[in-house]
Amino acid sequence: MTFRPAYLELRRSELDDRIDGLYGILEDCHLCPRECGVNRLQGETGYCKSGKELVISSIGPHYGEEPPLVGAHGSGTVFLTGCNLGCIYCQNYEISHLRLGSPMSTDELATGMIHLQNYGCHNINFVTPTHFVPQLTESIRIASERGLDIPLVYNCGGYESVETLKLLDGIVDIYMPDMKYSDSFNAKKYSNAPDYFEVCCEAVKEMHHQVGDLKIEGGIALRGLIIRHLVLPNDVAGSEKTLKFIADEISKDSYVNIMNQYRPMYQACEYDELNRRPEWSEYRRVIEMAREFGLHRGF
Numbered sequence: 001m002t003f004r005p006a007y008l009e010l011r012r013s014e015l016d017d018r019i020d021g022l023y024g025i026l027e028d029c030h031l032c033p034r035e036c037g038v039n040r041l042q043g044e045t046g047y048c049k050s051g052k053e054l055v056i057s058s059i060g061p062h063y064g065e066e067p068p069l070v071g072a073h074g075s076g077t078v079f080l081t082g083c084n085l086g087c088i089y090c091q092n093y094e095i096s097h098l099r100l101g102s103p104m105s106t107d108e109l110a111t112g113m114i115h116l117q118n119y120g121c122h123n124i125n126f127v128t129p130t131h132f133v134p135q136l137t138e139s140i141r142i143a144s145e146r147g148l149d150i151p152l153v154y155n156c157g158g159y160e161s162v163e164t165l166k167l168l169d170g171i172v173d174i175y176m177p178d179m180k181y182s183d184s185f186n187a188k189k190y191s192n193a194p195d196y197f198e199v200c201c202e203a204v205k206e207m208h209h210q211v212g213d214l215k216i217e218g219g220i221a222l223r224g225l226i227i228r229h230l231v232l233p234n235d236v237a238g239s240e241k242t243l244k245f246i247a248d249e250i251s252k253d254s255y256v257n258i259m260n261q262y263r264p265m266y267q268a269c270e271y272d273e274l275n276r277r278p279e280w281s282e283y284r285r286v287i288e289m290a291r292e293f294g295l296h297r298g299f
Contacts, residue, residue: 022134076116182238
């Protein structure tokens with residue numbers, strides 16, 4: 001059976017209603033858990049410093065993502081400018097904190113998505129999409145009318161509003177959230193989000209409810225949940241509690257990418273506990289914990 005992305009199954013009227021609902025949220029912005037309450041349609045900005053205009057850093061095939069996303073021809077990445085988190089060690093801080101990017105219309109983005117599909121990319125991968133969900137959804141509608149028919153990846157920091165996610169049900173094929181911390185003190189200190197773990201857990205539950213465990217055919221991801229967990233030095237991430245949550249409350253068949261590429265970036269050098277790469281023994285311990293909890297995919 002030929003795969004058909006979720007967004008192609010939605011009636012045009014339903015997709016239009018979703019888009020209208022999402023833009024409506026921007027009038028008193030509560031797209032994300034920060035609930036800044038600014039009117040972004042009138043140019044006001046909140047924590048993410050984004051207004052109505054879509055701002056994009058880059059569009060192109062990417063080969064550094066998880067193997068089921070990359071395949072032979074790459075993941076079609078769209079890097080959005082800005083972020084609703086404040087991670088002091090962000091590896092893409094030029095984009096998230098310094099806001100490197102250029103304005104782009106939804107029509108222009110739709111054209112870019114079609115180019116990525118024509119290039120052979122296996123999916124469209126929205127990187128840090130949270131604060132631009134209405135504009136992205138409008139672009140998806142335009143691109144689908146022009147022949148877009150590959151999976152959509154929602155590649156986020158995990159700090160998501162369940163209300164917003166519910167409006168994406170039946171649009172997103174693959175959710176790929178981070179699960180960064182299980183400790184509120186560290187979440188506040190390093191990402192300015194003390195409620196991160198509680199919010200992230202509810203968001204990941206909703207994502208899994210929508211798309212289930214990751215489905216792979218011919219080595220390519222088609223639909224489902226991919227969870228990323230970055231190992232931080234000195235167990236700043238609180239890995240054990242996070243992995244236990246995934247195993248107990250999401251699924252032991254979850255695809256979990258336990259990442260070892262942390263390095264001190266941006267302002268991390270100002271914090272002794274983060275001013276080094278994790279030791280190999282620290283990384284191996286997190287892998288062992290995942291196996292002890294019954295997790296077995298992705299790492």
